[in-house]
Amino acid sequence: MSLLDFVFYSFITAVGIQVVFFIAFFGKFAFLKPEKKSQKNIDISVIICAKNEAENLKNFLPSVLAQKYPNFEVVLINDASTDDTLDVIEAFAAEHNNIKIVDVKNIEAFWGNKKYALTLGIKASKYNHLLFTDADCKPLSKYWIQEMSSCFNNENSIVLGYGGYSKIKKSFLNKLIRFETLVTAVQYFSFAKAGIPYMGVGRNLAYTKEEFFKANGFINHIKIRSGDDDLFINQIATKNNTAICVTENSFTQSLPKTTFNNWIKQKRRHISTAKYYKLKHKILLVLLYCSQLLFWLFATTLLVTTFKWQIVVALFATRIILYYTIFGASAKKLGEKDLVLILPFLEIFLIITQLTIFINNLISKPNHWK
Structure with missing residues (x-):
């Protein structure tokens, strides 16, 4: 030959x-057709972990607080920020009675570890159903909580959502970033529909507090800097407990990186967790x-x-x-x-x-x- x-x-x-x-x-x-789901109005804790995100919170937190949903709280975690993040959080809390503040100080054992900060926020949350997003994210509709929460039921304790990035005209890098995000989403949504869920993204992700504590939180990978979203879902998700939500009103949108070097650094961190996935x-x-x-x-x-x-x-x-x-x-x-x-x-x-x-x-x- x-x-x-x-x-x-x-x-x-x-x-x-x-x-x-x-x-x-x-x-x-x-070619999946969205399923019609009944509105459940279950109590929801929205959890946002912020590290030096003062300006992003000013711009994007109002869209979370403006959600059309009867009963939800917003748990704002200040992860040892060195800017005005805590001041911004406290200002919002003074105007909204459904905000809970978790102010995290660095300790030697978990220095700079987001999973430690998230764990404190989850423990402080009031409700069993948790919905996660980032400080630089905004829901694209006022029905984001409603759409994501409607996927919870007696079997589904994990809901995978889509978190895209905003568009920048005439930018090939922006198209590449959004394409990579699209490809990743198609993969994790498709595998979840096939009964082999393997990851989710923290920009738009929901699961129950019960699932979190049943898995002992992030303890299995607490020393790995990244992976509070994908590694945790890889650990706990099964074909029976995982649902996907891809209705237009369920999407969130984040600020994309604007330089190739910054995006590469971000992707290096994300990709580094894949070696810890199940075989x-x-x-x-x-x-x-x-x-x-x-x-x-x-x-x-x-x-x-x-x-x-x-x-x-x-x-x-x-x-x-x-x-x-x-x-x-x-x-x-x-x-x-x-x-x-x-x-x-x-x-x-x-x-x-x-x-x-x-x-x-x-x-x-x-x-x-x-």
Whole structure:
């Protein structure tokens, strides 16, 4: 067998793996019809952990406090901030009687550890059902709490939501950031629908206090700086206790990074937790990423050399059409339809970026959550 023969059959294998992922996982989410859920109006504690977020709280906290929901509290955690975060929190608390303040001081054992601050906030919360977001996030509707809380029932104690990023015109970096967020969301929503939930994002995530204490909180990974959202969900989520919420009124939106270096630092921290996922999740994610990388690498090689080009072009076109169909539908579902036209270019850039981050994380490890 020649080298090109090996590349050709490897290309076919990569396409096959991709097709299985598209049809068996991502397609089911892309064309999922939202379920109509009854309004439950259960008591909710919204938890926001803030570290040096004075300005963001001024801008975004009003949209949380303005939610159309009968009974909710907002637990504001000041995680040892060095700016005016505590003053801003206290000013809001003076005007709203449903705010609870948790002022966290650094201690030697948990210096700079967000999980310690979150644990204190969860313990201080009044209600069993907890809804999490970040200080730089805003709900995109006044019915965010209602939509997310409607997914709780006797079985579902975890609700995975979508937290996107605001758009910046004429910025390729912004499109890349939002595309990466879209791809990640499609993966964790699709796997959850398939009965193998593996992560959620703290920008829009809900679970019960009962689940938190049943798992002994973050104790299993308390020394890992990141992972208060994805690692914890990876630990406790099952096919029976996890629901997804993808209605338009359930979305949140955050401020994106505006420089490539800052975004890379953020993603390095996020990606560093993946090695602690359960083995079955790591196998699926590695298989997915490798099949994407090898698809583009082998397709380029075979098309440049024109080796069995008719078959290669047919397989390449099939995969691209599937990708456009499924991720195009997902982008529209999650409010990111402006990304559709340049999906393949964004995918190539993201694959290269993720490979760079992986190599950098092997050389040096990121530490602090902020």
